[in-house]
Amino acid sequence: MLADINQYSKDNGLPAMDNKSYRDIGAKPAEFSDEAACQFPSGWQGEQSFDVDSVHTTAPEANILYVGGFNCGGGLDVAMSKILDGKLANIVSNSYGNVGEALPQDVIEGTLNIHLQAAGEGIGLYFSSGDNGDQAAKLGYASPDFPASSPWVTSVGGTSLEVDKNNRYLFETGWGNRLNKVITNPDGSKAYAGPQPGPVQGGGAGGGVSAVFDQPVYQKGIVPDSLANGHRVSPH
Template sequence: MSTSARAVLAAALVAATLPATAAVAAATPMIPLHHMAVQPAPLPTDQCVAQLARHCYSPAQLQAAYDVTPLHAKGITGTGRTIVIVDSFGSPTIQHDLEVFDKQFGLPDTQVEVLKWGEVPPFDPTDSDQTGWAGESTLDVESAHAIAPGAKIVLVETGVAETDGPVGVPEMMSAVNHLVNAGEGDVVSMSWGTGERHFPGYEVGDYTSLTTQRYAFQNAAKHGVTLTASSGDGGGAQPGLGGFWPSSDPLVTAVGGTHLNLDNAGKRLSADSAWSGSGGYVSQVFDRPSYQNSVRSVVGAKRGTPRRQHGRRP
């Protein structure tokens, strides 16, 4: 993989580790960035901790923490590469929100290409599903742009909310397959997922309703397109409850979350620690791929997730 491709993959990994949709949808309704005043300068981390009792990290700090800064210094920013982000409904203010984000943190502007796949309903600010997905879309796009500011970003908006089980999944897989066939996308980032056990037939060992959705991933693998997905934000599952798909799919890089402890310059003050909410599962559907043979004592005969860990704190 080339260095520019690695920069794009890092961006997609950061985007994929953001909270899964179910948790975002249940949160306080999103306030679009165009309704928020731009501060003269973002608070540094030490002041965030003192005033807000939380760690606030800028794009520059995350770039330093994940050693992306040297790549940017060499002009390797993802230019010529495309990150595809797949979310239900999307956000009606995504371009303006990204421009505010870029201005706030000194990032170059870029035009987000929005692909509406299917019948995407008009945005309803009173619909918690739509506002939740709008927040998810904004997080995903801004995170990807922060790590790979030169990459093209395509936001795919589907018209059916992805929920537990197969609802919304066919639309997403159809969109991914279309973009792969069109040669559009080097990395596909998916910050969503659903439990394997929620697919019809799971309880009787019939996984057809899930495995028939893999055609888009199989096509992506043939075309050399990297797939990343969040391992979820519900913590580890009990044995036998199955994995969190699509991160449980062997064709997908599963991304979990960690706590970062950085100073104002992005240097680590301590080692990363596992975030207790990060999803961790052993699939009941997929066998252990060969690349996990070194951890067979942990995952057994089945695919284990996550495979990569990235910072959870904003």
């Protein structure tokens, strides 16, 4: 990982990192479990590298501690607990989540206990809002992803803001890809099935109204009642 981030830094004019500014205390290969279910160690390598590179880009002078889990289930909670128990960071960036919120109650409660510990210690937890919009294409109904929907974490999506030459607000749009279907006409020519950019959600920042969590006090009066309907809304 250190070699990767330094190559990225070289390519983008960022300061190099060393064994003091970047540390890795994640699980060792001999400790990995459920490798097939977790798409094998290399399955998440690109995501992990991207996350570390993004942190370094955002805060080039910050120290980075990488803590990887021994699997993509309970191992992530163990990794998080290691950070919190040792007070090893004041900001924890996480780029994983469930598809929606349909999880056993004991799993949700166990994860929330970790979130509450972080809040009590003043450690900020930041979770990606997801990659598939409101998940309706996968689930058949709209849903945010957990743990990003937890009221004790900050759900981070992606939004592009458009301003004019005088920096006045014009509009904003959530990050995502739209796909269009290509059809064959009777004469053999090709055409798009509908107007561009197309009707199919091809990935993008997630979010929505939680079916599990009530509206936290910090969103009351901020998020419109017509949207929240008394529930937690993410991303922030």
